[in-house]
Amino acid sequence: MYTAYKLAHKEFEKENYKEAIKLYQDSISDMKDMEDTEYIKLPLYNIGVCYMKLKRFGKALKYLTEATKIDPKYSKAFFNKGFCHIQLNHNKKALVAMNTAWALDNNDKDCEAIINILLKNLKK
Structure with missing residues (x-):
């Protein structure tokens, strides 16, 4: 079940952010049947970070916002949302x-x- 997520993380570590995004998206599809949406926040957050690395801050905000909707106490996601807004x-x-x-x-x-x-x- 977590195969796509693990592969995505490996691609992220290799700085293959576009491939990591695809795999994180696949992992979300794998997790859709899970009752606990808490698990989905991680790939959403990681997709957001990938887009930040690619300097696509508007796109990153979309995924970081989705992660904060799932977990309104996800401080790292709010921090990165703030960073994206600064860049924009x-x-x-x-x-x-x-x-x-x-x-x-x-x-x-x-x-x-x-x-x-x-x-x-x-x-000022």
Whole structure:
């Protein structure tokens, strides 16, 4: 059942992001029959990260948003949503996503630093 997911992860490690995306999508299809949608958030998140690596931030946001719909407490997904919004110059949306990530994991010092930078930029 997890074969496609494992293969996708190997392709990701080799930086073959387009192939990894296809395999992560296959793994979602494999998991569709599962009652626990929690498992689906991981390939969705990983597809989002692949698109980030390919600098396709709008596409990445789509998958990261889907992951946060499945798990509204997925701080890493919110952090990466914030990063994508920064890359797209959506600073207010970035601040919302980063604040959500930090609220979920207030030990994340990177998130805190980015929030402070965003706040300074928005005050200008």
